[in-house]
Amino acid sequence: MSSNTPRQPVRDLRFFLTVPHACSYLAGREATTLFLDPQESPGQGVYDSLALLGFRRSGRHLYRPHCEGCNACISVRLPVEEFARSRSQRRLARRNADLTLHLRPAIFDPEHYSLYSRYICTRHADGDMYPPSHEQYRTFLTLDQEYARLMEFRLEGQLVAVAAYDQLEHGLSAIYTFFAPDPELERRSLGTFAVLTLVEQARRRGLPHVYLGYWISECRKMAYKRDFQPLEMLDGRHWRRLINS
Incomplete structure (x- = not known):
């Protein structure tokens, strides 16, 4: 079956729209979100199908x-077999060769939350995720589903980064990455390194894509996604190469 075709019908599912609210990415804009009925369990089959639809x-x-x-939010993904690290990404991988990687289920861990709290308070104190709380963290990044996973990165045993991701039938989906906001670690670009690691994990599993979420050309915080080439974008119900990438 083509990875561009949802693996099961979604027409019988129920969806809801939120009321318009301030856009988190573009100043002065309003946003509306379409979401699956919360009574529906986000099981593997449903999730696989809906991920292909953005x-x-x-x-x-x-x-x-x-x-x-407004169509500013564009779903983007990286075709794993076509991806080749840039020169700067190869240097970054060498710079982080001393980190150890641990794969874990997406369950609550006090050590993870402590790092998350420091990250939000230091880097996103002006955002809608501030102030962090245990409940906020649990509802955002923990889930009792086999596909929900976490990657830990440690330096000499010390936790320096955590990346939440999902394993789908047709790829890995990056959810969120947080890392130690320490100046001495800035050269490691741990967010970018987490994406490079996801690509390698997908390649080892024989999965064709890494989903990078939404990209907005006007949003500076999302500019890093264009450093991963080639990118594919969702155009209606079909994925195609991002033009002028």
Whole structure:
């Protein structure tokens, strides 16, 4: 079956729209979100199908933007076999060769939360995820599903980064990465290194894609996604190469 074709019908599922709210990415814009009925369990089959249609996961919720008069949010993914690291990405991989990787289920861990809290308070104190809380962390990044996973990165035993991701039938989906906001670690670009690691994990599993979420050309915080080439974008119900990438 082609990875561009949802593996099961979704027409019998129920969806809801949020009321318009301030856009988190573009100043002065309003956003509306389409999300799967919370009573529906985000099981593997449903998730695999909806991911091909641009849906993302946050906790138990599967969602995608559905904003009137705005198509700024573009779903993007990386074709694993066509990806080749750039020169700077190869240097970055060598710089982080001393990190150890541990794969874990997406369950609550106090050590993870402590790092997450430091990350939010230091780097995103002006955002809607501030202030962090145990409940916020649990509902966002933990899930009792086999496909929900975490990658730990440690330096000499010390936790320096955690990347949440999902394993789908047709790829790995990056959910969120947080890392130690320490100046001495800045040269490691741990967010970028987490994506490079996801690509390698997908390649080892024989999975064709790494899903990088949404890209907005006007959003500076999302500019890093264009450093991963080639990128594919969702155009309606079909994935195609991002033009002028």
